[in-house]
Amino acid sequence: MFEAAELGHEISKEEYVKDVPRLRAELLQAQRDLIEARVPVILVVSGADGAGKSETVNRLHEWFDPRGLETNVYGPLSDEERERPEFWRFWRTLPPRGRIGIFFGSWYTEPILRRAYGKSGGTEYQQQLARIEFFEQQLAQDGALIVKLWLHLSKKAQKRRLRRLEEDPKTSWRVTPLDWKHFKLFDRFVKFSEQAVERTNSGFAPWTVIEAADDRYREVTVARTILDAVKKRLAAATEKPAPHPPTQPQGEVLSILDRVDLSQTIAPNKYDTRLARLQGKLNGLSREAWENKVSSVLVFEGWDAAGKGGAIRRLTEAMDARLYRVVPIAAPSDEERAHQHLWRFWRHIPRAGRVTIFDRSWYGRVLVERVEGFAREDEWRRAYLEINDFEQQLGEHGIAVMKFWVHIDKDEQLRRFKEREATEFKQYKITDEDWRNREKWEAYEEAVNDMVIHTSRRDAPWTIVAGNDKRFARIQILETLCKRLEKAL
Amino acid sequence: MFEAAELGHEISKEEYVKDVPRLRAELLQAQRDLIEARVPVILVVSGADGAGKSETVNRLHEWFDPRGLETNVYGPLSDEERERPEFWRFWRTLPPRGRIGIFFGSWYTEPILRRAYGKSGGTEYQQQLARIEFFEQQLAQDGALIVKLWLHLSKKAQKRRLRRLEEDPKTSWRVTPLDWKHFKLFDRFVKFSEQAVERTNSGFAPWTVIEAADDRYREVTVARTILDAVKKRLAAATEKPAPHPPTQPQGEVLSILDRVDLSQTIAPNKYDTRLARLQGKLNGLSREAWENKVSSVLVFEGWDAAGKGGAIRRLTEAMDARLYRVVPIAAPSDEERAHQHLWRFWRHIPRAGRVTIFDRSWYGRVLVERVEGFAREDEWRRAYLEINDFEQQLGEHGIAVMKFWVHIDKDEQLRRFKEREATEFKQYKITDEDWRNREKWEAYEEAVNDMVIHTSRRDAPWTIVAGNDKRFARIQILETLCKRLEKAL
Numbered sequence: 001m002f003e004a005a006e007l008g009h010e011i012s013k014e015e016y017v018k019d020v021p022r023l024r025a026e027l028l029q030a031q032r033d034l035i036e037a038r039v040p041v042i043l044v045v046s047g048a049d050g051a052g053k054s055e056t057v058n059r060l061h062e063w064f065d066p067r068g069l070e071t072n073v074y075g076p077l078s079d080e081e082r083e084r085p086e087f088w089r090f091w092r093t094l095p096p097r098g099r100i101g102i103f104f105g106s107w108y109t110e111p112i113l114r115r116a117y118g119k120s121g122g123t124e125y126q127q128q129l130a131r132i133e134f135f136e137q138q139l140a141q142d143g144a145l146i147v148k149l150w151l152h153l154s155k156k157a158q159k160r161r162l163r164r165l166e167e168d169p170k171t172s173w174r175v176t177p178l179d180w181k182h183f184k185l186f187d188r189f190v191k192f193s194e195q196a197v198e199r200t201n202s203g204f205a206p207w208t209v210i211e212a213a214d215d216r217y218r219e220v221t222v223a224r225t226i227l228d229a230v231k232k233r234l235a236a237a238t239e240k241p242a243p244h245p246p247t248q249p250q251g252e253v254l255s256i257l258d259r260v261d262l263s264q265t266i267a268p269n270k271y272d273t274r275l276a277r278l279q280g281k282l283n284g285l286s287r288e289a290w291e292n293k294v295s296s297v298l299v300f301e302g303w304d305a306a307g308k309g310g311a312i313r314r315l316t317e318a319m320d321a322r323l324y325r326v327v328p329i330a331a332p333s334d335e336e337r338a339h340q341h342l343w344r345f346w347r348h349i350p351r352a353g354r355v356t357i358f359d360r361s362w363y364g365r366v367l368v369e370r371v372e373g374f375a376r377e378d379e380w381r382r383a384y385l386e387i388n389d390f391e392q393q394l395g396e397h398g399i400a401v402m403k404f405w406v407h408i409d410k411d412e413q414l415r416r417f418k419e420r421e422a423t424e425f426k427q428y429k430i431t432d433e434d435w436r437n438r439e440k441w442e443a444y445e446e447a448v449n450d451m452v453i454h455t456s457r458r459d460a461p462w463t464i465v466a467g468n469d470k471r472f473a474r475i476q477i478l479e480t481l482c483k484r485l486e487k488a489l
Numbered sequence: 490m491f492e493a494a495e496l497g498h499e500i501s502k503e504e505y506v507k508d509v510p511r512l513r514a515e516l517l518q519a520q521r522d523l524i525e526a527r528v529p530v531i532l533v534v535s536g537a538d539g540a541g542k543s544e545t546v547n548r549l550h551e552w553f554d555p556r557g558l559e560t561n562v563y564g565p566l567s568d569e570e571r572e573r574p575e576f577w578r579f580w581r582t583l584p585p586r587g588r589i590g591i592f593f594g595s596w597y598t599e600p601i602l603r604r605a606y607g608k609s610g611g612t613e614y615q616q617q618l619a620r621i622e623f624f625e626q627q628l629a630q631d632g633a634l635i636v637k638l639w640l641h642l643s644k645k646a647q648k649r650r651l652r653r654l655e656e657d658p659k660t661s662w663r664v665t666p667l668d669w670k671h672f673k674l675f676d677r678f679v680k681f682s683e684q685a686v687e688r689t690n691s692g693f694a695p696w697t698v699i700e701a702a703d704d705r706y707r708e709v710t711v712a713r714t715i716l717d718a719v720k721k722r723l724a725a726a727t728e729k730p731a732p733h734p735p736t737q738p739q740g741e742v743l744s745i746l747d748r749v750d751l752s753q754t755i756a757p758n759k760y761d762t763r764l765a766r767l768q769g770k771l772n773g774l775s776r777e778a779w780e781n782k783v784s785s786v787l788v789f790e791g792w793d794a795a796g797k798g799g800a801i802r803r804l805t806e807a808m809d810a811r812l813y814r815v816v817p818i819a820a821p822s823d824e825e826r827a828h829q830h831l832w833r834f835w836r837h838i839p840r841a842g843r844v845t846i847f848d849r850s851w852y853g854r855v856l857v858e859r860v861e862g863f864a865r866e867d868e869w870r871r872a873y874l875e876i877n878d879f880e881q882q883l884g885e886h887g888i889a890v891m892k893f894w895v896h897i898d899k900d901e902q903l904r905r906f907k908e909r910e911a912t913e914f915k916q917y918k919i920t921d922e923d924w925r926n927r928e929k930w931e932a933y934e935e936a937v938n939d940m941v942i943h944t945s946r947r948d949a950p951w952t953i954v955a956g957n958d959k960r961f962a963r964i965q966i967l968e969t970l971c972k973r974l975e976k977a978l
Contacts, residue, residue: 025914032917057810062802065917067817067848071810078840080567104810173776174809287662313551320663321546321560321593328556334823351567359556425514428521428554 001194005152005211009221016216023223024063030230031064031100037234038097040144040338042136043226044106047151048189049179050161051212056151057104059219070095071102074109083293083352085397086110087135091346096338097143107132108196115192116185125192129199131389138386140204141379142340145233147226148205150197151212155186161213255449256464260407265469275471278478279318285485286319286355293352294488295399298481299361302406303444304434305416307470311406312357314474315481325350329360341365341375341383342390349394362387363403366451371443384454391460400488401460404477405448408467410441490683494641494700498710505705512712513552519719520553520589526723527586529633529828531625532715533595536640537678538668539650540701545640546593548708559584560591563598572782572841574886575599576624580835585827586632596621597685604681605674614681618688620878627875629693630868631829634722636715637694639686640701644675650702744938745953749896754958764960767967768807774974775808775844782841783977784888787970788850791895792933793923794905796959800895801846803963804970814839818849830854830864830872831879838883851876852892855940860932873943880949889977890949893966894937895956899930 011019034041043060045053057071072093081089087107095101111128114120120128136146153161162179165171182189201207208225212218266274289296298315300308316324327348336344342362350356365383369375375383391401408416417438420430437444456462463480467473500508523530532549534542546560561582570578576596584590600617603609609617625635642650651668654660671678690696697714701707755763778785787804789797805813816837825833831851839845854872858864864872880890897905906927909919926933945951952969956962 021914028914028917054810058806058808061805061810061815066798066801066805066815067819069815071814073811078567078569080569102810173773283660284662309555312555316550316555317547319547321543321550321591322562325560326550326555326558330556425510425517428517 001198002150002152002190002209005150005209006154006157007211008213009211009217010214011216011220013216016220019220023220023227026227027063027223028065030227031068033234034100034145034230035068035098038143038338039233040095040097040139041100041230042095042103042139042144042146043100044103044108044146044148045151046106046108046149046193047210047212048153048158048186048193049182050158050165050175051151051153052215052218053104053151054174055215056149056218056222057102060102060222063223064100068098069100069102071104074105080351083295084349085393085399087131087393088346088349090135091343094139094339094343096335098338107135108200112189112192112196116182116188125195126199129196131393133200133202133205134385134389136200136202136205138342138382138389139340141382144340145229146205147229148200148207149222149225150193150207150209151218152209153212155190157213158183158186255445256452257407257445257448260464260466262407262409262412262466262468264466264472266472266475268471271471271475274475275314275478278475278482279314281482282315282318282478282485283320285482285489286323288489289355289485290323290353292489294485295350295352296355296485296488297350297394297399297401298355298357299363299401299403300357300359300406301361301363301367301404301448302465302467303408303413304437305413305420305429306406306408306467307473308359308406309429310470311404311465311474311477312359314478315357318478319355323353324355324357326357326359329358329364342386345390349399362390363451363455366454367444367447368437370447371440384451387455388457391455391457395459398488400484402481402484403455403460403462404465404480405452405462406465406467406473406477410438412468413438490687491639491641491679491698494639494698495643495646496700497702498700498706499703500705500709502705505709508709512709512716515716516552516712517554519716520557522723523589523634523719524557524587527632527827528722529584529586529628530589530719531584531592531628531633531635532589533592533597533635533637534640535595535597535638535682536699536701537642537647537675538671539647539654539664540640540642541704541707542593542640543663544704545638545707545711546591549591549711552712553589557587558589558591560593563594569840572784573838574882574888576620576882577835577838579624580832583628583828583832585824587827596624597689601678601681601685605671605677614684615688618685620882622689622691622694623874623878625689625691625694627831627871627878628829630871633829634718635694636718637689637696638711638714639682639696639698640707641698642701644679646702647672647675744934745941746896746934746937749953749955751896751898751901751955751957753955753961755961755964757960760960760964763964764803764967767964767971768803770971771804771807771967771974772809774971774978775812777978778844778974779812779842781978783974784839784841785844785974785977786839786883786888786890787844787846788852788890788892789846789848789895790850790852790856790893790937791954791956792897792902793926794902794909794918795895795897795956796962797848797895798918799959800893800954800963800966801848803967804846807967808844812842813844813846815846815848818847818853831875834879838888851879852940852944855943856933856936857926859936860929873940876944877946880944880946884948887977889973891970891973892944892949892951893954893969894941894951895954895962895966897956899927901957902927 045056047053061069074089077089090107093101111120111125111132115125140146162175162183166175197207197209210218210221210225300312302308312326316326332344345358345362348356348358365375365387366380370380394401417430417434420426452462452464463477465473465476534545536542550558550560563578566578579596582590600609600614600621604614629635651664651672655664686696686698699707699710699714789801791797801815805815821833834847834851837845837847854864854876855869859869883890906919906923909915941951941953952966954962954965
C-alpha cells in the first residue's frame, strides 16, 4: 500500500508560502477548540528512517502553540520501565485532556523492528498488533483523537536522502550505522510496516500514509491531515449522547453472592494458630518473591464494613514494610480525571518483587460508577474488556493478580455499622455515604454479580470471601494468597 | 547522646493493653485533623539495624487509617534516579497535603553509611547534613510537619536482638551478612549517627531518640511522640499570619533593567547568516551533550510579548526533536498545589543528555506570585534561597542551568500587543491578562530586579536579553547557550 506514497508529490515554494499562514491560523484555532472540548490528541509520527520525522515534529512545535504540546520519545527501556509491563511507559506519558502528545517513536516501533529483524514470528506479531488496536480503541472511546502518520520514502529516495544527510557535516551525525543496517532490511521493513498499518488502520485510529520525499509537501500534508481529523472529531463531539440514568436493578436475580455460605466460621483458638502459621508462611513467600522479582497485585473490594481493612492489615503485618505498599483508592485527582480511567492505576504498578495492595480499585468503574450513574452504560460495559486486558498485561509480565470480594450480608453490615458508631476508634470508618450506599444494596449486588462473571479469568480469578465471620475471612484470604504465591514462584 | 536511650525503659503488658485503645483513637483523630488542616506529615523512621523499624512501620499501618499513609522505601538507585540529582527520588515521593509519608530509609541513610564506611570525609558529611537541614526547612516552612524518630539499641541489645532474629526461622532472613558487617562498625555508626542527629535536630524538624529494646515501650513512645508533634503543630496553625497585601513598588528605583541597551539591533541579512551558523553549532553541541550525558535546563522569563516563544523556537528547530522538551508553566494542577512550590519543577528534571526548556518557571514565585499577592512576603523572600539551592543541586549533578530574562520596554510591548491583535495566527497570544499585567509594569520591574540580584550566581547566571529587536535577542540567546554548552562539555 505504500506505493501510493511514491507518486512524486511536490508543492512549489510559492504555493507553500501562500498556504502556510492560513494553515497556521487554522492549526492554532483547532488547538484552542481541542482545549475547550477537553480532547486529548495522540499524534503518532512514524515512518522510514530519514523520512523527516524529526523535522516534522519541529515544524509542529513551530505551528502549534508549543505550550500545549508534549513530545514523547522512547529510548532503551530504563530499569523502572523494564520492571513493568511493556505498555507502562506509554501509559505514563499519555497526554491529559486538551493537550497534544506527539509520539515520536511509539508502541509500533519495537514490534515492527523485532519482526523485521526476525526476532519475532508472525503469530506474536499479530498478537502485538491486536493489543495495539485495543489500546488505541480504549483511548479513542475515552475521547482521545488519535492521528497516526506514516511518513514514507521509496527505497531510492531513502538512499538518496541518507547520502545527502551524510554529506552535510551539519546533519551527518543523524545517519548511524544502524540506519544503513535498516536500509539493507528496507524491503522487510516495508513489508511488516505495511502489515502493521493495514492491521491497525481502524476507524477510531486511522493511518495516513504521507509521501515524504518533498519537505514542503510533507509538512503541508501533515498539517492538513491533522486539521481534517480535528474538524471531524469536533463535529462528532457536538452530537452528544443523551445522559444515562443510573441503571436500575433487574429485579430478583439469583446472584453468585447468594451461593456464598456465610455461616462458615472458625473457632477463636483455632484462628490464632492458623493465623500465626499462615502469616509465617506469607512472610517467607513474600521474601522469596522479592528475591525472585515476582510482583503481586492484590485487589480488595467488598461491601462497606465487610472487613477489607482488617484483612489487609493481617497481610501487611506479616510482611516486611519494605516489600508492600497499600494504595487506597478514593476520588481521582484532577490530573487523574484528565486521563482514561485506568491511567491512575497504571501509575501504581509495583517495581519488581513488590506487593501492591489496592484498597478498592479499577473495579470502581463497574461498581460505584455504574450504580451511581457516574459512568454511562456503554462506558462501564466496555470497562470489563478494558480491565481484562489490563490485568492480562500484568499477568503476562509475571505479576500475580489476586482479587478479593469480601462478602457479608445485609444484617451483618447493619450490626457492624452500629458497632462502629459505638466504638471511638472506629467511628471514622462510618460516614453518611455508607448509609446511602446501603440503600442501594440490590443495585450493587447486581453489579458485583456482573463484575465477577465478566472479569474472573483463569489467571486472575475472583475470590469471594465469606466475611460474616471476620476471622474466617482473614484465614480464607491468607490461604488463597499463599497458594497463589506458591504457584507463582 | 544516644546513651540516654539505654536506660532499660519498659512497659508492662497490662499497661500496654490499657493504653493502646485510647492512643489509637487519638492517633485517628490526629490524622483527621491533619487532613482537615491540609498538613503533610513527613515521618522519618531511622535507627540501628534490628531496632524494630519494620515493626514500627507495620504498627503505624495498623493504628492509623492506612488509607492516608504511604511508606517510601529506597533501594539501590534506579537508572532514572541516577540520572537526576540525589534528592530527586525524595522529592518525587513526598506526601501531598493531608497525607502521612513514612520514610523508611531516607535522606539520612546514604550519608551516614558512607561516612561510617569511610567513603566520605568530615567536610563532605557536614555539607550533606547542611543540605538535609535546608531541605527539611523548606518543607517545614511550606507547612509540613516533620517528625524524625531514631530507634536506638545499645550495642549489647543489638547483638542479642540480631542473635534472636537469626534463631527464629520466621525472622532469620532479616539478618543478612550486611547486618553483621554494620554491627562490627557499630561504634562508628553510632558516632556518625549522633553527629547527624545533633546537626539536624532543628526546631522545625526535631529528632526524638527512642529506646527500642522493649517492643511495647517503643511502640507507645513512637505513638506519643507523633501525637505530641501533631498537637503542637495544629495549635500553632490556629495562629494564622495576617494576610499580606501585594507588595507595592518602592517608587523610582534604578533597576538592572534600566541598564540594558535596548537600542541594539542586527541587520536582517547579517541575522540570517549568524542564525544559520549558530543553529548549526547548537545542533552539534546538543548532539555532543547527548553523547556525553550532559543535560541542560533552560529557563525563559520575560515580559509578555517579549518574544520568549519565538526565541525558544529558534533553539528547538536547531535540535533533534528527540533531545529537547519544552515545559510550559501555567497554573499548577491540584496534585502540584498539594506540594511545596518547587515539587512540580522537580518532576520535569530531564534524564541524562537532554535539554529541558522551561517557558516560565519556578521564578513565578518571586514574579507573578509576589506581584499579585498569591505568595506572602515571607514566602517569596525565602524562595530566593530555595531556588538557589534547587539550581545548585542541578549544577552539582552536572546539569547546565541557563536563565534568560527577555527584556523589552513598555512602548515596544504596546506595539506588539497591537500587532498581535491584528494578526490572525497571533491573536491567541494576547489576552486580557496581558493588559492587566501591563498596568503593573513598575511592580514587576522591581520584582525582576530583586530576582536577578538574589538569584544570579556564578554557575547559574541570569542573561538579560535586549529584546526590542527580536532578531538581536535570538542571536544573543543562541550565542549564550552555545558558549555555556561548550563550557559544560
